[in-house]
Amino acid sequence: MTCLHLPPVPASVGDARRWAALLLPSDLRDSAVLVLSELLTNAVTIATGDRASGAEDIEVEVFVDPADGHVTVAVTDPSDQPLPPAPVSVEAGADHGRGLLLVDALAYDHGWFPRSSGGKCVWAQFRRAAAPRRTGPRRPAAQPAGCA
Structure with a gap:
């Protein structure tokens, strides 16, 4: 697992993309x-609303399984706000709302869980070989451990 701590600012998104x-x-x-x-x-977006109250950095994790090359990416933010369900559709003119549809379409599996220390971890897995989607628990097989 490789981990990166980033401030909750828009420029962090590009930094994380280049790093990953x-x-x-x-x-x-x-x-x-x-x-x-x-x-x-x-x-x-969520943490920016909490920034005035001293919001913590966001943790980004990338885990590449050495056995098969499958990948798990995870983002931990300081908010306890649950992740909304992915919408079935989004109006054509809407500015937002397509992100979870995109995650659902591209990832083999994805989900989120609350962290015992506060906040939540949102994760997505990618498989090298085509495989049917898993059913059951919403934690990844290689669960993000959290950055130290």
């Missing part, structure tokens, strides 16, 4: 970087 692109296998890079960008944009 160097760590990811080429066949999963584009999808994983795009999804990471969506997850981090959501975290920055």
Whole structure:
């Protein structure tokens, strides 16, 4: 697992994309970087509202499984606000609301969980081989450990 701490500001999204692109296998890079960008944009948007109250940095994790090359990306933000369900559709003229649809379309699996220390972790997994989506628990097989 590789971890990056970033301030909850819009410029952090580009920093995280460039950082993650160097760590990811080429066949999963584009999808994983795009999804990471969506997850981090959501975290920055949520944390920006908390910034005046001393919001913590956002943690970005990338885990490439050495056995099979599968990838898990995760973003931890200081907000306890739960992740909304992905919408079934979005109006054509809407400015927002497509991020979770994109995550659902590109990731093998994804979800979120509250952190025991506060905040939440939102994650997405990418598989090298085509495989049916998992059912059951909403935590990844290789659960993000959280940055120290």
